[in-house]
Amino acid sequence: MVTSPDALRNHIKLITGLGANPVHLDEWLEKSSRGAELPPLSVAFTFDDGWQDNFEHAFPVLRANDIPFTIFLVSKLIDTDRTFWPEQVLQLLTADNVPWEDDCFQWLTSAMDAVINPPARLPLELADADSVIGELKALDDETIYRNLALVYQAHPHLAPPHHSRAILNTAELADMAASGLARYGAHTQHHYRLNRLADESQLEREILACMDDIRSLGTAHTDIFCYPNGDITHKGKDLVKSRYKAACTTKTGWNREGCDPYDLHRFNLHDGNSYSPQRLLATIGRGLL
Template sequence: MQLVKPILKQARYSLFAAVALLRIKLKKSPSLIILTYHRILPGQSLLRHTEQPGMIATPEALDMHLSLLKRLGAEFVSLDTWLDAQRKNKGLPRLAVAVTFDDGWQDNYEHAFPVLKKHSIPATIFLVSQRINTSWLFWPEQVLDLLINHFHHLGHEALQWLRPYLEASDDPSSPYTILQADSVINRLKALDDHTIETHLEQTRNTLPALGQTTPSARPLLNKQELDTMLASGLITYGAHTRHHYRLNHLGNQTTLENEIVGSHEDLEKLGLQPVRIFCYPNGDITGKGEQLVQQHFTAACTTERGWNRTPPNPFGLRRFNFHDGNGSTPLSFLATLGRP
């Protein structure tokens, strides 16, 4: 059985990769594939030790994805330009590929931008407007830091709020593995983002030691990096709310407006226009939120997986999120694109 599992996995990968290749080669009507990335970090980067596995790809993998699709005849487009051409009934490439990055990580400038420049490939980065130019760490990374670097504090009463989300079987005397910490993060998603951030802030105030081994590298993009990328003509920006709050956890209209409309205003004030596309944090959508998005943006990206046919639903754009686990080899990359 031990031998059968990897063989079956390989066979499944090959089948899905073949499906992707056939679609890429034989598709007649114009379609759009949107690739999504979060963090681009080299294999040896220490920042990987406190990041969720589904968030990271290497610069080499990004390079391989772009080179492979180019060789297969895909035309790389800016998402905004493709949507505009589609609206105006202009000619569309048979197979268009748009590249997107979520959250606005500093490593997008350091490790992804050079790859995009090398291939002259455009991309859209979705920014969390109130976190630009700050040393903010999103709550999942704060929790990872806590469970991995500060696990010996878990018994402290300042962390009582976290206990219901830990597994009873977790060993309190050793650091969490990334996968164990990942499960805690998923369970914490039952709470709204602001509540989690408030808990973390209060915990840090009570236990100042928690702030000390947080990775020293600045996590998010600063204004200068954003301006440099904008000036290259390759990068455009989209809005990903003001604070990365999941919209389905926001109770009232004022908060929703603040997050959706406010992020648009912030980015324009920073001179990062045109800001036409919105991206739902965690892919979570609500009716009222969607209405606001439709009033202030021309399109929106989801976390739903799949190809976009023409005409697409501009407010329900599907994407493929790539990370080490599903895109480190050409076979796994193609298999992800071909999976039903």
């Protein structure tokens, strides 16, 4: 699910052409909460997870068009070459040099058996790999990372290469912040799904300490949270409310003046649903229904 620079350029052109005012999300929220006058139509660009390609591909387009944006960071991944488990699992499922009969893959082969019928030919096609990743979401994130670590320990050649950094580093964050266009919100410390954490202190670290990490970077932070995968519990939401001014969900739609700031809706745009102006209008228009 990616947005090409051309598609992003088209989004900006079309949305501003419709009269929408590009705004910093936190400034719009601040005005909305005190009932100040707002433009009839505003647009806030947000990016989740802190992918390095936000700097490489999106930032030049945003800067050229003077578009403010918010990136929700996974604080413990910054300055590392680690990435998220779905990408790592996808890599394994689509590789052709995996000794699947080895015990360390049992958690993956049983997920394959559960969703692919008749038994799959390996390596998997993308659609089948996607179903397996969906099935693995029944496990908690730490278990999956532990299983992956055992795989790499037994088969070092399968480990993700160290030269392929996927996540933003401090220098890139500072560079984008210096433009005055970027602000950084919180997307937990490890991108664990917050409805699957058994331990309350872990929930607190993921939600509260994440912003401490981001503030310690000394760059343009904003006190807005973004729920990984859109998942949250009552206790988690209370913690978010105690520390942040607002939170983004994965729900689709518009936000109106005076809306619940902890239940912000968005449009998840990618080339598949918004490359052409017609598709973009259809995707956004559906949010009005």
